Amino acid sequence: MKIRVNRDVLAEAVAWAARVLPSRPASPVLSGLLLEAGDDLSLSAFDYDVSARAEVDADVSEAGRVLIPGRLLAEISRSLPDDDVVIVTEGQEAVLTCGSAEFGLVTMPVEDFPAMPSMPPAIGAIGGGVFASAVGQVAPSASRDDTLPMLTGIRVDVEGETVTMAATDRYRIAARDFAWRPVSPDVAVSAMVPARVLVEVARSLRGGEVRVALGDGVAGFESVGRSTTVRLLDEQFIDYRGRLTSQWSIRADVRVGPFLAAIKRVALVAERNTAIRLSFSQGQVLIQAGGGDVGRGAEVVECELRGDDIQIAFQSQFLIDGLSGIETELARINLESPTRPALIQDVPGDAGPDFRYLVMSLRLA
Incomplete structure (x- = not known):
């Protein structure tokens, strides 16, 4: 693999994808970022529950795939001089050069990296600003106590052109209604999405329109060349509407x-x-x-x-x-x-x- 990419573009994409890397990975390869060069460059991270994928423009001289320690790549990317970055794979190393700086990073076995989950079917779309605002309003009410997973999520109820997000930690309940563009006018679905993932998605997908996908116990969010999937929590939740009326x-x-x-x-x-x-x-x-x-x-x-x-x-x-x-x-x-x-x-x-x-x-x- 041999690519050339803008330093700022690379640093931003690496930082965005690396945010889902587990602090204590179940397997060493889950601490890696998968770089795939084809027509452009994609960077992927996956921990079996959450996946993140970013696509950026790059000058690809030689296509290929390489798995690089993600947190190290993130630290290096944001500290590079102001110049284009060239990444070349040589044996067991990925050689990264930028101006006079050069790093040889030991790669990880690509074949051991798990297959990324596919994006479920799209059910609608919403402006990134409205999405971020709604998540920001309800997320503080979600619990941080993992002993009750239901309370660590944000309930998303979709009924036609209206979406309601709600969260509770037993001491308060927050709910926000907003309009969106459903794929089907009679769509009616509910899901429990981990609050920490929605917060990260909302923080990073403010630009443009956010496409929401749902199916087979997985939710997906796509916007401006970036996509995230997350495994859903159990759908059990309190009757929050009755308590707010x-x-x-x-x-x-x-x-x-x-x-x-x-x-x-x-x-x-x-x-x-x-x-x-x-x-x-x-x-x-x-x-x-x-x-x-x-x-x-x-x-x-x-x-x-x-x-x-x-x-x-x-x-x-x-x-x-x-x-x-x-x-x-x-x-x-x-x-x-x-x-x-x-x-x-x-x-x-x-x-x-x-x-x-x-x-x-x-x-x-």
Whole structure:
């Protein structure tokens, strides 16, 4: 194999593919990146659960395949001088030259690398910006505890032209609705996708349109010459829709920017896992925290309250995560009592809210 490729193009593609490399591979070859040169250059990584493949323009003098230690290649690629990169296979080495720099990397046996999974059938497409926004809103509510795999995923429910993403860690539920272009107008499918994979996909596939594929226990995402597949989790999930449609007797509308900034300031004196207290009254909300060994903080923000005055408390980061997901100027906080969860949502238009975030309250001291 002999290729010439732009340094920045190579470094970006290697970094993107290498993100799925396992930290503790079950087999040594799974720590490698597979480079395949044909009409262009493709770079692939696979750990049996997640695959990543990037295709880039390259000047191919001699076609071929080579398996190179992925993390080492990523470190080298981003540190090369500003010049084209030439990669040539010579025996058991892949010789990489860039300007005056040269590296001889010991290759791994290509024949031992597992066959990459094929992309399942496409079911629709969505703009990369909308996709990234939706994932960013719901992913913070997914659990990091692998003992309950169901809670580490993002539920994706597709019904015709509407997609809903939802996640929960038992203490909050986040859900986001958005429109997309389905392949079939009557498509109706559900899947549980590992949240960490969706976050990586959303972070890297912002450009252009994201094509979504689903089938045989695998989800696939393609955009701008890059593709990812992931093995799905068990479809079991809570009835999140029923929990997001309660009736509320108290409603407070606040401007997101000032409210979120005030909470972050007051939270500086909140000790770990202690509460942020919100006291809603006509025309304002008082934000309070602390009072222990560190100190205390308080700030008042304007709000429009409908219903009775109420005082309620939340874990500070949970509250920040929910408000950070609001993309409208105003956030609506729906309340019932100090001991019941609260529903944070964007101020709905004619079609209702796109983002909803149900968060448990804490006992007031």
